[in-house]
Amino acid sequence: MASLLILGAAVAVYVPYAAVSPSGPSGGTAIGLTFGIIGSAFMLFAGLLAGRKKVAIWRLGRAQTWMRGHLWLGLLSLPMILFHAGFRGGGALTTALLALIVIVVASGIFGAALQHFVPDVMTAELPFETVFEQIDHVRGQLIAEADELMARASAPVNLVATAPSGDLAATADTVLAAEDAIAPLRDFYSREMRPYLLEPRKKEHSLADAAKADGIFKELRRLLPDEAQDMARNLEEIFEEARQLRRQETLHHLLHDWLMLHVPLSFALLLLGAVHAVMALRY
Amino acid sequence: MPRAKLTTKKLAQRIDLNYFKRPHPLRRWRTILSIAVPAVALLFVARAALRGNERVYSSGKMSASHAVLTARCAECHVKEAGVFTSRATDSACRACHDGPIHHANQTFTPNCSSCHIEHRGHKRLAATADADCTQCHANLRTTGMPSQFNLQIDSFGGSHPEFAALRVGSVDPGTIKLNHAVHLKANLRGPNGPVQLDCDDCHRPPTSTAPWRFGSGQAAGTTGATGARDSGSVGNSIVTPRKFYPPSQVLARAYMAPSTYANTCIGCHPLQFDKRFQESVPHDTPQIVHAFLVQKFQQYIPGHPEELRVAGSMRILPQQPLPPAVRVFTPQQWVAERVAESEELLWRKTCAQCHLLNISAGAALPVVAKSNITPRWFAHAIFNHEDHRFVKCLECHTRAAKSQETSDILLPGIQVCLECHHSSRESAESRCFECHTYHDWSKEKPVKGNLTLSQSLRRN
Numbered sequence: 026m027a028s029l030l031i032l033g034a035a036v037a038v039y040v041p042y043a044a045v046s047p048s049g050p051s052g053g054t055a056i057g058l059t060f061g062i063i064g065s066a067f068m069l070f071a072g073l074l075a076g077r078k079k080v081a082i083w084r085l086g087r088a089q090t091w092m093r094g095h096l097w098l099g100l101l102s103l104p105m106i107l108f109h110a111g112f113r114g115g116g117a118l119t120t121a122l123l124a125l126i127v128i129v130v131a132s133g134i135f136g137a138a139l140q141h142f143v144p145d146v147m148t149a150e151l152p153f154e155t156v157f158e159q160i161d162h163v164r165g166q167l168i169a170e171a172d173e174l175m176a177r178a179s180a181p182v183n184l185v186a187t188a189p190s191g192d193l194a195a196t197a198d199t200v201l202a203a204e205d206a207i208a209p210l211r212d213f214y215s216r217e218m219r220p221y222l223l224e225p226r227k228k229e230h231s232l233a234d235a236a237k238a239d240g241i242f243k244e245l246r247r248l249l250p251d252e253a254q255d256m257a258r259n260l261e262e263i264f265e266e267a268r269q270l271r272r273q274e275t276l277h278h279l280l281h282d283w284l285m286l287h288v289p290l291s292f293a294l295l296l297l298g299a300v301h302a303v304m305a306l307r308y
Numbered sequence: 309m310p311r312a313k314l315t316t317k318k319l320a321q322r323i324d325l326n327y328f329k330r331p332h333p334l335r336r337w338r339t340i341l342s343i344a345v346p347a348v349a350l351l352f353v354a355r356a357a358l359r360g361n362e363r364v365y366s367s368g369k370m371s372a373s374h375a376v377l378t379a380r381c382a383e384c385h386v387k388e389a390g391v392f393t394s395r396a397t398d399s400a401c402r403a404c405h406d407g408p409i410h411h412a413n414q415t416f417t418p419n420c421s422s423c424h425i426e427h428r429g430h431k432r433l434a435a436t437a438d439a440d441c442t443q444c445h446a447n448l449r450t451t452g453m454p455s456q457f458n459l460q461i462d463s464f465g466g467s468h469p470e471f472a473a474l475r476v477g478s479v480d481p482g483t484i485k486l487n488h489a490v491h492l493k494a495n496l497r498g499p500n501g502p503v504q505l506d507c508d509d510c511h512r513p514p515t516s517t518a519p520w521r522f523g524s525g526q527a528a529g530t531t532g533a534t535g536a537r538d539s540g541s542v543g544n545s546i547v548t549p550r551k552f553y554p555p556s557q558v559l560a561r562a563y564m565a566p567s568t569y570a571n572t573c574i575g576c577h578p579l580q581f582d583k584r585f586q587e588s589v590p591h592d593t594p595q596i597v598h599a600f601l602v603q604k605f606q607q608y609i610p611g612h613p614e615e616l617r618v619a620g621s622m623r624i625l626p627q628q629p630l631p632p633a634v635r636v637f638t639p640q641q642w643v644a645e646r647v648a649e650s651e652e653l654l655w656r657k658t659c660a661q662c663h664l665l666n667i668s669a670g671a672a673l674p675v676v677a678k679s680n681i682t683p684r685w686f687a688h689a690i691f692n693h694e695d696h697r698f699v700k701c702l703e704c705h706t707r708a709a710k711s712q713e714t715s716d717i718l719l720p721g722i723q724v725c726l727e728c729h730h731s732s733r734e735s736a737e738s739r740c741f742e743c744h745t746y747h748d749w750s751k752e753k754p755v756k757g758n759l760t761l762s763q764s765l766r767r768n
Contacts, residue, residue: 048436153319300353
């Protein structure tokens, strides 16, 4: 509400000022300069959020207040600067500044919108969410677990131990039968699942699509004997975890990649804005 | 055997607790870019500074007339030693062109840049906003003598008064008797039958070279038979030949030249004086006309001595001696008689048809009032007929067709101008500069140029 009031007041000042200005609004007039100072102050405050995050122990106000200030004052800085510039680009530096502020604010709005919706999506879809920076580490653990699971499934020693004692032929038959029974699982693991676990980012994986993967596992369970159902279920759980890790990666990038544009450009904007302030006063 | 249930604890136990010591590539790249991008921006600024390129700080495109100085910021933004600011000052402007003061009584003199806004890419820097003028003229105050002008003018379509020449009580000071209504009637009696006059049969700019329909047939700008120079040829001798400029740029076509007898009247109004002669007297001063008449009759009589004997008057007046049957004149007497008769005709009728003649009782010759044709009605504004050549004359000079008196001022009123020149998008220009100039160019001081071509064209 306060932001709307500020915007309304700014518009109420700008419209008559623009109408009566002999050659149109300009940044060098008293009102134009005032808009520029206010817009710059808003941008500076918005930029201080980075510092506030770095030295959180200082406890300079609540984090929520800082974030709200960053969002609303940052958003308001755009109309202030546009009023300051009279909606004109001017020369090279001023045009670049105008482009920068538009990109920074637009990316900020985009990021704010994403941060409004995506966390709820993550909460709903990712019960196995982990720390983002540890995704590769956890994925490695999943691969090791899956490998161990398959190794246990393939070891004839266990089956030999279950075979009737003294009957080597029966044992061999049991082993062969067991091997044949889990061959689809082993085949599936080596051809599909392990490559997916190793490189989940490849879109051409048949397991990349959740619905398709579900179907594949259903079919797999159908082909396997009852003794191997647990194995399949375990593999599916491991796969589900890996899939969620991949989904978490995707959503995390969605939530944070825009900052690669927003943060550097905003620093450039502040720096060039300072240069512009000095040089405009000079000339 | 099913997997162990994944609890939060089990999930947490998967985490390497030292992970935060190794920044993630995403975070690392964000830090790198947060330093690199501003650094690149700073390098851009530093490079411009090292190369002395100040154009990067320009606030906009230069106007058309100053575009050649785009790379030469220092020509206007003069740097002074020890001073950080280098704004464009009036002295920088005056280094190339003078800007004379508007009026000696003005209360303040604005800076050049307050009216002529640069860096907006204007095509015409002189196209100033009305507010630059109305900052004074909306509530005019002067130093010293009070102003003779309207004190509150805010715009052309607003409180701009009627043109001074048309104020109540104003009359045309011209003394040439002319009835426009008669001259613009259809089927006027012309030299070769009925004619319909057009406005340009009498009114043209001084540079016009088209033949005059009812003129003497001599080229415009030539002298008359007696050596007198037609007033209509004023300015021709110094006008740039038309072939170098399109018509709208030849300022000599802005105003109409005063009509002259030789170009506009002679075809229908010959100055014949005697049935013995086909030719007319010269359209000149009474002294010249008198000398012409004397010379003409003196040349005539030696060849016609029979005219010296004139039949006496048949009038018999009571108690008066009978007049002689035949009168014999000497050549001098005859010439004097004929000259007197001719002058009586001319002064009382022919010349008096158009001119105001003052015939004093004791004076030999009348005094002809000066024609007082006003060549230019706007004393404080400019107008260019050439720019309006696409409009019919009578559309603006609406009173001409019905004007019967010389004293009628046929200048269009402000309402006529407002038909086209008003403040809307689809109208002709109506800002002050279109008709008025701020600078009193009669006080212009010459400026000696000091810019070299290489200076002005060199890029930074």
